[in-house]
Amino acid sequence: MKALVTILIGSALVTPAVAGAQPTSGARTAAEQRQSRYQIGQMERVLEGAVEHGAAVTRDRLQAVLPPNQTSMSGENAQARGFRLEGYGVFFDVIVPPFFTETTLAWTLRTLDQNDLGLDSALRALRAKAAGDADAEQALKRIELQMGPAVLARSSAPSTAGARAATGSVSAASTGTVSAASVDAQPPAADPILEDPNEAYRTEVTQALKDAMLDHSASLAIVPGDWLTIAAKGNDDRPRLAPADSDAHTRIIRLRGSDLAAFLARQITREEALQRIEVRVF
DSSP: OHHHHHHHHHHHHHGGGSTTOOOOHHHHHHHHHHHHHHHHHHHHHHHHHHHHHHHHHHHHHHHHHSOTTOOEEOOOOOEEEEEEETTTEEEEEEEEOOEEOSOOHHHHHHHHHHTTOSHHHHHHHHHHHHTTOHHHHHHHHHHHHTSOHHHHHHHHHHHHHHHHHHHHHHHHHHHSSOOHHHHHTSOOOOOGGGGOHHHHHHHHHHHHHHHHHHHHOGGGOOOTTSEEEEEEEEOSOOOTTSOOOTTOOOEEEEEEHHHHHHHHTTSSOHHHHHHHSEEEEO
């Protein structure tokens, strides 16, 4: 036993001293694995940033149509973990934080408007009664300053449409044509985000993840036969006061390595690459 130990120790001492010795295959594999983990870690941060970008876009859209100080993000951060699966490719598990507004004003107004009891009809009634009353008109202006632009546009649309119809009738009767100015006077269409903010949020995040796949995955060295896959799912630990996202399924977003390589080699356009990204909901 002593002789065997001596031989092993001697071998361990002599081998590294051989001039021109090459690193073993095991050492090369370890270096490659370390580099692969580094690149996956970089992509994890990119995907987390993509989710945050999608949330910021959604927040900006809501702020454009809601009254001031009526939107708030959850404050949670996205989390991404990546794995290289032999024979499959690279897989990322992305936890998407919930997105919610700190007030239910928008959804309350929408429900009331369905029965013609909402802010639109209320503002129209106030305008009719305040006509000619300086104090009432000033009070109404103070209320309108607190409203979002989309609400004001909707509440003004009926009267504007009526005036436009009357103008069009006179113009058509006298000239046989409708003035182009009356068409241009139409108020801008309201952003449909209020119909389903959660779906708008999911759409923005999905698009941001797709863009990240195309723009930042070259260093992952995915071979043509493998896949780049992202599984994005909402965080189940949502705040108690947040509106429930009843459709928080997992979205599987994946792209073949051959299609990614074709895009990186500029053999296909960005639009073609985006169309080849598969999105499935589970």
